[in-house]
Amino acid sequence: MKTLVATFLIAACAGCAGVTGQNDAQSDGSAGPTRKSADCAHASSPPEVDTLYGRWQVRIDGQPDATAELGPHPEYGGVRGRLTRPSGVAQLAGDVDDEGTLALDESEDGRTISATWTLTVQPDSCGKEFKGTWQHAGDEAKRPAVITLISRAPG
Known part of the structure; x- marks a missing residue:
């Protein structure tokens, strides 16, 4: 029983x-x-830089969607990659600070900074979405920007 x-x-x-x-x-x-x-138990801490390696969907207010591919920066502890828009390709480089803010510099010619990005990892996104602003050099206006992970880099 x-x-x-x-x-x-x-x-x-x-x-x-x-x-x-x-x-x-x-x-x-x-x-x-x-x-x-x-x-996402680790979501309360800033993302590690290697979690940024991969392909990202990019949305900037008032601009066509774009795609960013980020990987390790060969000289610094940050990221480097490229941004592909319908109008052309730009280079990206940046890093994540201790608060989880992703700062990126964009260069259309590979020599001068043409735009800056300031993005914050979104709570409960598991590091797969950052929101913030994009600002073209010489322009005071900051546009809302969102990057969303499409796929992580292999490895």
């Missing part, structure tokens, strides 16, 4: 755990809030 009761309790607990796990999944297949929080 004790074995039957124990078996019933184990089955009931397993069933409850399965139902909870199903509730964590969203209709789009992504993890729900409980799972996301557990997966």
Whole structure:
């Protein structure tokens, strides 16, 4: 009889755990809030620079969408890469400070800074989204900017 009761309790607990796990999944297949929080336990600390290596979707207010590819900077502890727009390609270089702010310099000619970026990692994004501003050199206006990770660099 004790074995039957124990078996019933184990089955009931397993069933409850399965139902909870199903509730964590969203209709789009992504993890729900409980799972996301557990997966992003490190989200309260600034992202490591190597988590920036990869391909990013870039949206700047009033401009066509673009794509950025970031990798390690060969001379400094930051990132270097390129920004591909419909109008051409620019070079990017920058780093993340202790508060999680990503600062990027953009150069259209490879010699002078043509724009600057100041972006902050978004809470609960697991380091996959940064929001902030983009400012073209010589222009006082700062435009809202968002970069969202498309895929991490292999390795």
